[in-house]
Amino acid sequence: MMQTLALLLLQVAYVVGCGTPAVKPDTNRVVNGEDARPHSWPWQISLQVKHGSRFHHTCGGTLIGPRWVLTAGHCIWPGDVYRVVLGEHDMSKEEGTEQIRDVLRIIVHPNWDIDFVAAGNDLALLKLDKSPIMSDSVGVACLPEAGEIPTHGSPCYISGWGNLYTHGPMPDRLQQALLPVVEHSVCSRSDWWGINVKSTMICAGGDVVSGCNGDSGGPLNCLGQDGRWYVQGVTSFVSSRVCNEVKKPTVFTRISAFTEWLSDVMLRY
Template identity: 45%
Template structure:
């Protein structure tokens, strides 16, 4: 039986058969200053001021970041920060904004079981993101919007390079094809674990999300614009890029009403400040 694993970055913090951390499998370095809604969610596990990347996320408002509910390891908001405009995790790109998290809002129907879905959360930031030329609010899909089988999207994130834990410095990107629910929910694929509120992509044994990519976006060009259609949720235990076991995302179009009710997204524009 294939076991579900949340696609977190480990550092010994999550339950897995063998703790390890992997990247967007089959990916390559993203071009700088692209995917500008991508967030590095960072965690201070010992409250000692040392933060490290645990998950991805997406900017959905000047005050809000969307991520996966399973990325929330503590409800103490002071243990988290969002880094936007990030590209190289280990260097100062002069594009980053580091903003503390003020409030954590987990979907009310998240029960800690990946197979039951609702793996989505919003983080309210302590100060608004300002437009420094390297950040952008993500476009979201329409409520209920579905993607056809085989549709090519792009997964982005900062997991490790392989199953032995080689960590990439730069944001990774890879094309990944949607697997429609009618296929993904068959016994040969994810079966009953694939709910209609989820979106499957990959399963070719080559490209997949993996540990460290959780909470990050599935980016799809629809209606002429890039939209975040998915939030990285889970994959198979062991090797992430297994045939017929695609990466599973929370389907954003199933949660638009909740996102808007929580964040009150009225104006999709970043706050502009003039820095003296």
């Protein structure tokens, strides 16, 4: 009981400071992806996989607790060795803000199935070997209330180091793009995503801006009415033809549909 209480108090402590970056994101310009203001998404992490003796960026992710990172289930392959880099902006150089942590434990959602992506549940939690040091370049995102769904047209932002366009180059610097939310009743129309999009997902974009390979697992950042940034979605899939396809918005796992699972895992481990 005391241990549970201590953990709850710890969670309250970091939630108080969640979603408030020291460096404000630049949300004034609206173009098809742009360099993010350095460290304006301090909860954005680079999930890196080991190939030979070196690590390479494979997916994005979000710091949601002192030792917890949220990413996509499809980013995790059994047997692979991962690490998490926090405080990263420009991959091409060492900026002095980076913090590297090993992954102590990986918990993929039990109902995730790589052969049936459209079933949903595309989530994984990573427990870090030790807490990063919170700073202006490393911080925690807020999580939405259970069942909360951003309204149609809500201005949310995807962030990541994914391809700049289909089969295009991977950027060195963290990118961001404005993706307005597309409500489920629109996104599930037959000429949009149809039955491939479930109510446990969020669609955003569907015009000339979208996520792309390498953005997987990263956050859909939405500004709450309280002025804090909430991670409402985890980047799951885009059109297999091209990343930027009209009526094929980027699809995210909706975090507010999984709050109970997230809480259970973080309490248990």
